[in-house]
Amino acid sequence: MLPxxxxxxxxxxxxxxxxxxxxxxxxxxxxxxxxxxxxxxxEYERHLERGARFHRLIERHQLGMDSAxxxxxxxxxxxxxxxxxxxxxxxxxxxxxxxxxPEFSLSVEIAGxxxxxxxxxxxxxxxxxxxxxxxxxxxxxxxxxWFLARLQTRVYPFVLVSSGTGLSGGNLxxxxxxxxxxxxxxPLEPVVFDYNSKRLAVDCDYLSGLIRExxxxxxxxxxxxxxxxxxxxxxxxxxxxxxxxxxxxxxNISNIDDNIAGxxxxxxxxxxxxxxx
Amino acid sequence: MAARTLFIEGPAGVGKTTYxxxxxxxxxxxxxxxxxxxxxxxxxxLGRPYQAAFTAPDWPGGAQIDVVTLGGLARRGLETFWPxxxxxxxxxxxxxxxxFLTIETAQYYMARFVNTAIRxxxxxxxxxxxxxxxxxxxxxxxxxxxxxxxxxxVADRLIAAWGDRHSSRxxxxxxxxxxxxxxxxxxxxxxxxxxxxxxxxYIKFLLNEPLxxxxxxxxxRHLIGDxxxxxxxxxxDFIRWAWDDLDSALLLYDTDAGYxxxxxxxxxxxxxxKELCAxxxxxxxxxxxxxxxxxxxxDLAVLLDPGREKPVQPDVNPLEGLxxxxxxxxxxxxDWVVDSIAGLVDSGVPPREIVVLAPFLGDALRFxxxxxxxxxxxxxxxxxxxxxxxxxPAARAILTLMALAHPEWSYRPPVDDVTHxxxxxxxxxxxxxAWLLTQIVYRPSRDDLGSFDIIKSDIQQxxxxxxxxxxxxxxxxxxxxxxxxxxxxxxxxxxRLFGDVLAQPGYSFHTNLDAGRVVAELVESGRKFRQTISMxxxxxxxxxxxxxxxSLAHQGMLAALYVASWRDEEKDAVFLAPAYTFxxxxxxVDYQFWLDAGSxxxxxxxxxxxxxxxxxxxxxxxxxxxxxxxxxxxxxxxLCRLVTGLVRRCNRTIYISISNLGISGYEQRGPLLxxxxxxxxxxxAPGGLRS
Numbered sequence: 001m002l003p004x005x006x007x008x009x010x011x012x013x014x015x016x017x018x019x020x021x022x023x024x025x026x027x028x029x030x031x032x033x034x035x036x037x038x039x040x041x042x043e044y045e046r047h048l049e050r051g052a053r054f055h056r057l058i059e060r061h062q063l064g065m066d067s068a069x070x071x072x073x074x075x076x077x078x079x080x081x082x083x084x085x086x087x088x089x090x091x092x093x094x095x096x097x098x099x100x101x102p103e104f105s106l107s108v109e110i111a112g113x114x115x116x117x118x119x120x121x122x123x124x125x126x127x128x129x130x131x132x133x134x135x136x137x138x139x140x141x142x143x144x145x146w147f148l149a150r151l152q153t154r155v156y157p158f159v160l161v162s163s164g165t166g167l168s169g170g171n172l173x174x175x176x177x178x179x180x181x182x183x184x185x186x187p188l189e190p191v192v193f194d195y196n197s198k199r200l201a202v203d204c205d206y207l208s209g210l211i212r213e214x215x216x217x218x219x220x221x222x223x224x225x226x227x228x229x230x231x232x233x234x235x236x237x238x239x240x241x242x243x244x245x246x247x248x249x250x251x252n253i254s255n256i257d258d259n260i261a262g263x264x265x266x267x268x269x270x271x272x273x274x275x276x277x
Numbered sequence: 278m279a280a281r282t283l284f285i286e287g288p289a290g291v292g293k294t295t296y297x298x299x300x301x302x303x304x305x306x307x308x309x310x311x312x313x314x315x316x317x318x319x320x321x322x323l324g325r326p327y328q329a330a331f332t333a334p335d336w337p338g339g340a341q342i343d344v345v346t347l348g349g350l351a352r353r354g355l356e357t358f359w360p361x362x363x364x365x366x367x368x369x370x371x372x373x374x375x376x377f378l379t380i381e382t383a384q385y386y387m388a389r390f391v392n393t394a395i396r397x398x399x400x401x402x403x404x405x406x407x408x409x410x411x412x413x414x415x416x417x418x419x420x421x422x423x424x425x426x427x428x429x430x431v432a433d434r435l436i437a438a439w440g441d442r443h444s445s446r447x448x449x450x451x452x453x454x455x456x457x458x459x460x461x462x463x464x465x466x467x468x469x470x471x472x473x474x475x476x477x478x479y480i481k482f483l484l485n486e487p488l489x490x491x492x493x494x495x496x497x498r499h500l501i502g503d504x505x506x507x508x509x510x511x512x513x514d515f516i517r518w519a520w521d522d523l524d525s526a527l528l529l530y531d532t533d534a535g536y537x538x539x540x541x542x543x544x545x546x547x548x549x550x551k552e553l554c555a556x557x558x559x560x561x562x563x564x565x566x567x568x569x570x571x572x573x574x575x576d577l578a579v580l581l582d583p584g585r586e587k588p589v590q591p592d593v594n595p596l597e598g599l600x601x602x603x604x605x606x607x608x609x610x611x612d613w614v615v616d617s618i619a620g621l622v623d624s625g626v627p628p629r630e631i632v633v634l635a636p637f638l639g640d641a642l643r644f645x646x647x648x649x650x651x652x653x654x655x656x657x658x659x660x661x662x663x664x665x666x667x668x669x670p671a672a673r674a675i676l677t678l679m680a681l682a683h684p685e686w687s688y689r690p691p692v693d694d695v696t697h698x699x700x701x702x703x704x705x706x707x708x709x710x711a712w713l714l715t716q717i718v719y720r721p722s723r724d725d726l727g728s729f730d731i732i733k734s735d736i737q738q739x740x741x742x743x744x745x746x747x748x749x750x751x752x753x754x755x756x757x758x759x760x761x762x763x764x765x766x767x768x769x770x771x772x773r774l775f776g777d778v779l780a781q782p783g784y785s786f787h788t789n790l791d792a793g794r795v796v797a798e799l800v801e802s803g804r805k806f807r808q809t810i811s812m813x814x815x816x817x818x819x820x821x822x823x824x825x826x827x828s829l830a831h832q833g834m835l836a837a838l839y840v841a842s843w844r845d846e847e848k849d850a851v852f853l854a855p856a857y858t859f860x861x862x863x864x865x866v867d868y869q870f871w872l873d874a875g876s877x878x879x880x881x882x883x884x885x886x887x888x889x890x891x892x893x894x895x896x897x898x899x900x901x902x903x904x905x906x907x908x909x910x911x912x913x914x915x916l917c918r919l920v921t922g923l924v925r926r927c928n929r930t931i932y933i934s935i936s937n938l939g940i941s942g943y944e945q946r947g948p949l950l951x952x953x954x955x956x957x958x959x960x961x962a963p964g965g966l967r968s
Contacts, residue, residue, distance in 0.1 A: 069360050104312070107332075107341055114336070116341070163338040166310055245781060
């Protein structure tokens with residue numbers, strides 16, 4: 001039995017896919033466990049904070065605040081300023097007409113549970129299409145295949161199409177949806193995934209199956225642990241699972257945000273507020 | 278004006294929230310976008326029925342509906358629109374992002390100014406701990422913010438209310454407000470925002486910002502305001518600000534409540550929002566409430582506050598809803614409560630349907646009840662919001678180890694604390710051996726812990742070599758850490774000690790989930806403390822920050838957050854809580870146990886000489902003296918609201934326990950007891966009543 005008010009998301013489903021035991025501890029039992037996730041800790045934190053500020057900056061811009069005023073707020077941070085300049089040159093977004101919905105969340109019912117998606121930005125061209133934007137502050141650009149394998153690439157378009165949202169002025173067809181990853185390490189080469197009906201059906205089957213599988217698991221015993229023990233070095237529960245003492249080094253992983261930051265949540269009002277970057 | 282506006286008033290249990298959820302479903306069915314709805318509640322706990330409905334699988338898909346408090350809305354608005362506010366509000370570094378202070382960090386910074394003022398002797402006429410001066414000064418800032426009073430008005434009101442009792446108090450009020458102003462100036466220098474400043478900036482600046490108005494009015498078209506009566510006056514200002522652009526509004530008002538007056542809630546002022554609404558309804562008939570409880574509510578209300586009009590009520594004997602027992606001594610009363618709960622559980626009542634309520638829930642009472650019930654195989658959960666984190670055994674142990682790792686500090690933990698820390702953390706170390714080990718390896722006059730190797734072999738054998746090896750590893754870690762202590766902020770120290778040693782096999786936190794939760798809270802508070810201090814300043818040497826954090830925790834200024842307790846409350850366990858805490862959960866249960874009904878604490882309010890919950894409200898005349906008559910009337914009204922609120926949240930039976938002699942040994946005869954005695958005399962005793 002999952003906790004009351006529990007909602008599935010790309011983040012917690014990714015946890016389950018990576019390690020069922022981590023999902024059980026982090027989400028099923030909401031077990032706080034203060035192990036260090038990665039070294040050096042301060043550098044890891046600074047990266048997360050910078051990523052959060054970048055998201056906030058874009059949200060402000062998309063809400064209509066003046067870009068010169070916003071630039072002044074990041075003048076003291078060279079890396080953030082560089083990301084900001086790259087973002088301002090992201091013509092793919094800026095040339096796109098349509099209403100902007102920054103930091104917007106949608107949810108749907110699936111397999112007897114709720115699945116939620118929190119979007120960095122939705123751009124709705126009424127009656128035509130909806131584009132999902134997601135900001136990734138990675139220092140190295142992952143491959144397209146890596147993105148394709150992430151739960152986020154499945155969950156976000158699926159929830160958008162399935163939620164029956166009236167944002168686009170009518171029923172939204174899968175073919176009207178695309179998802180764009182903007183990566184700080186390669187700002188001129190956004191990774192674009194167009195959605196379609198076939199993909200929707202596949203995702204629906206996959207996500208339903210995954211959620212049903214989780215819902216059948218009871219809390220009587222420990223769920224299975226990942227076979228890939230390298231993940232444990234970046235997991236706060238490694239001591240509880242007898243999977244090592246010391247945390248892994250940041251330099252040894254490529255995309256720290258999605259690999260280890262799944263638990264970083266900014267919950268302002270009790271809603272789901274994951275920061276995936 | 279909003280096109281469709283409805284104000285519904287009625288007591289708890291008449292179905293107002295259920296109606297609001299139906300109203301939201303109706304709006305959705307009409308094609309209204311869920312993202313355009315805003316559910317406004319005074320406290321997060323009161324938003325739980327909405328959160329539960331919106332996250333249920335059968336709720337319609339689409340955008341998420343925001344369930345917010347004004348504080349949450351202010352914080353989110355300031356985070357997002359900060360550049361529009363920072364400069365005009367006068368911040369020294371408008372380019373800096375705001376730093377949101379927790380209660381602990383606000384107290385920490387306030388302490389600097391309070392301690393300076395204390396040294397001047399200005400607070401000498403008050404017999405008050407510095408921590409209380411800090412809290413009440415912060416409280417005055419909050420009262421100013423939630424009423425939109427200038428700080429000067431707070432002082433003026435307090436002085437006017439004090440009247441001519443004696444002349445020492447007015448300068449103290451002024452001093453408290455001077456300290457508050459110094460703190461506020463410091464916040465402007467550093468971009469710090471405590472709760473009061475967030476509210477003030479939101480109301481004063483952000484609501485007047487055209488871009489925010491555009492954002493808000495495009496986003497939110499439908500307002501649902503529940504438990505209006507528990508809101509601060511500025512919530513009324515906010516609703517009036519939003520009103521003209523709304524397409525619909527539903528406002529719900531609980532006529533018997535207003536439990537948060539001591540925090541600044543303004544039930545009377547919020548009731549005036551009724552005038553904005555095109556339609557108003559009064560709901561009186563409780564849904565699924567037993568006639569006995571309805572009768573009990575009405576009778577008690579009139580007995581406690583004779584000025585109240587007695588409502589029309591069913592022709593039943595209210596005593597059928599009571600079990601009433603009186604004892605000479607406090608422990609006998611506790612025995613009876615435990616026995617009665619065990620009897621209910623044995624007869625098939627789920628523990629979750631039982632709550633034990635007291636005006637205050639001290640550690641001894643909480644521990645005593647929990648232990649006794651646990652011994653009977655009955656699980657308990659408790660909530661005491663003001664409990665200090667250092668009172669948790671795991672927190673106390675790790676804080677002691679923190680002190681041992683820093684021999685350069687002037688503080689040396691007492692021997693008992695070291696014994697406790699070793700026993701609490703080393704697996705297999707019982708109290709006797711822990712005491713023995715501590716006696717040998719620890720001297721408060723020495724700089725560090727002694728080695729296990731220097732202990733005589735026969736004593737080593739008694740302690741056991743396995744425990745010795747574990748002690749050795751812990752000691753080595755502390756020594757090694759000490760050689761580079763300046764590199765680690767407090768949260769990193771705690772995380773590392775936990776992960777590297779205490780959560781490893783051979784140590785008691787290895788699979789101790791509760792200890793993990795407590796240390797995680799400690800780490801989180803340490804992280805926030807450190808981030809507040811270092812956000813805009815590079816820190817090369819963390820030693821001073823670490824010591825400051827330790828001092829805060831050690832003085833009990835870090836409150837246990839009980840994040841997990843929300844989950845705990847879902848458990849099938851008896852809930853132990855202060856009465857107001859239970860009320861603000863807005864739960865109904867089958868059985869309530871009221872402890873020590875003779876105690877005056879049921880109607881006394883906290884002694885707060887530097888502030889005043891009634892005087893510092895808009896509805897109180899600014900130049901009026903606060904008289905004993907007003908105090909009596911306020912207490913009577915508060916007790917009446919408390920008692921009727923509790924009865925309305927009981928489905929079956931209330932167990933009233935009375936101890937003639939209180940926990941301190943004094944005879945008790947408080948107003949709650951007197952009301953019960955009158956009630957018992959008024960009706961014939963039914964079969965179930967004992968007295």
